[in-house]
Amino acid sequence: MVKSHRFLPFHLIQKRNGDHSDRWSLKSLGLRIQLGHPPGSECLIPAREFNDDFVVIDRDMVHEVAIDYCGCGHTTKGQAEQLMDQRLWPATLINPKAAPTFRCLEERYPSLLRMVHEWRHSRMLNRAGRGHDPERVDKTGVGECALLRPPCLHPGMNMAEGWENAPAETQHIHTLNIGLDANYRLKRKDMSSDAADPGLCKGFASSIYDPPFRERSLKHDMKQSWDHSRDRELTRVQLKSNMDRWLRGQSFNTKALNLLSTLHKKISAAMEEYLKAISPLLVLGDLIGEKNVDKVF
Numbered sequence: 180m181v182k183s184h185r186f187l188p189f190h191l192i193q194k195r196n197g198d199h200s201d202r203w204s205l206k207s208l209g210l211r212i213q214l215g216h217p218p219g220s221e222c223l224i225p226a227r228e229f230n231d232d233f234v235v236i237d238r239d240m241v242h243e244v245a246i247d248y249c250g251c252g253h254t255t256k257g258q259a260e261q262l263m264d265q266r267l268w269p270a271t272l273i274n275p276k277a278a279p280t281f282r283c284l285e286e287r288y289p290s291l292l293r294m295v296h297e298w299r300h301s302r303m304l305n306r307a308g309r310g311h312d313p314e315r316v317d318k319t320g321v322g323e324c325a326l327l328r329p330p331c332l333h334p335g336m337n338m339a340e341g342w343e344n345a346p347a348e349t350q351h352i353h354t355l356n357i358g359l360d361a362n363y364r365l366k367r368k369d370m371s372s373d374a375a376d377p378g379l380c381k382g383f384a385s386s387i388y389d390p391p392f393r394e395r396s397l398k399h400d401m402k403q404s405w406d407h408s409r410d411r412e413l414t415r416v417q418l419k420s421n422m423d424r425w426l427r428g429q430s431f432n433t434k435a436l437n438l439l440s441t442l443h444k445k446i447s448a449a450m451e452e453y454l455k456a457i458s459p460l461l462v463l464g465d466l467i468g469e470k471n472v473d474k475v476f
Contacts, residue, residue, distance in 0.1 A: 185219055188212050188244060189237050189280070206245045214261035215249025226250035229274055235267060236279040238286055300379040307383075321382040331355065 184190055184205055192208070193200040216222055225247035233246045248258055259269040262278055269275035279291070307324040309316050332338055332355050342353045373390070382388025 184210060189235065189242050191240065204243055206243050211245040211247050212265070213247050213249075214258075214265060215254040215256065222247060222249050222251050222253065224250040230276075232276065234277040236277065236283055238280070238283045297379070303380070303384060319381075319383050321388055322384070324380075324383040325385050 184192075188205060188210060190205065192203045192205060194203050211225075213220070213222055213225065226249065228246035228248065231245055233244050235242045235244050246262075248261055249256075254261065256264070257272075258275060259272045262269045262275065266281040267278040268281065268284060270277045284291070303324050304310065304316055304319070307319075309319055309324070312318065327333060327336075329337065332353060334342070338353065345353060380386060
C-alpha cells in the first residue's frame with residue numbers, strides 16, 4: 180500500500196471496520212514524502228521536517244503528511260524550493276509547517292483569500308470585544324478596534340507628569356515625529372469601487388474610512404491651473420531627458436546609437452530654431468490683437 184502510493188501521497192485511504200469504513204492517513208501507514216530527489220528515490224541522509232507535523236491543503240481535504248528534506252547534498256535548494264518542486268506552495272520561507280497544492284490554489288485561490296480576509300476581520304472584532312456590545316458590530320466607531328502603539332506619546336500613560344512645562348532644551352523629547360512614505364501598491368485598489376466591492380472594516384482600526392474625504396474632494400475643485408505656454412519647453416526638456424537616459428542604458432549596437440544621437444541633436448536644434456522664431460511672432464500677435472497666431476502660421 181505504501182509503496183504503491185509513493186507517487187500519490189494525497190490519496191484517501193479507507194479500511195473496512197465491520198459495517199463501516201475508517202479513514203486512514205498514508206502517514207500513519209508509514210509513507211514519507213522525500214523532497215530534493217527524483218520521484219521514487221530516497222535520500223541517504225534525510226532531514227526530517229521539524230516536529231513531523233506538516234499539513235498539506237489539497238482541493239478535496241487537508242492531509243497530515245510526513246516530509247523529509249534532502250540532507251545529503253544532492254540539491255542545494257532550501258526547504259521552500261524543494262516544496263515548490265513538488266508543486267506545494269510553502270506558507271513561509273523558513274521552516275514551513277503547511278502548504279497548499281498548486282492545483283488547490285489554481286482552483287480555490289479567490290475563495291481562500293476571501294475566507295482569510297473574513298477570518299482576520301472577525302478576529303479583530305473579537306479581540307476588541309465587539310461581540311459583547313449590545314449594539315453589535317454595526318455601531319463600531321472609527322478607530323475603536325485600533326491598538327495604541329507603545330512608541331507613540333500618550334499623556335498619562337508613557338509620559339511623565341508636567342511634560343508640558345519642560346524647559347526649552349528638553350522639549351524635543353516630548354515631540355512626536357511622523358514620517359510619510361508613498362505606498363504605490365495602493366494604486367491597485369483603483370481596479371474596483373466601494374459599490375462593487377465594499378470593505379468589511381470601515382475605519383474600525385488603523386485604516387482610515389475614506390468616504391468623507393471622497394465627498395469633500397467632489398465638492399471642491401482639486402485641479403490646479405497650468406500655464407500651457409510652458410508646454411513646448413517642458414516637452415523639449417522631457418524629450419532630451421528621456422533620450423539621454425535611454426542612451427545611457429544601451430551598451431550595444433553602436434551604429435544605431437550614433438544615428439539616434441545625430442537625430443537627437445537635429446531635433447534639439449530644430450526646437451531651438453522654432454522657439455527663436457515663434458517669440459517675435461507671438462509679440463506681433465499681441466500688438467495686432469490676434470490670438471493663437473502661432474497656430475495660424
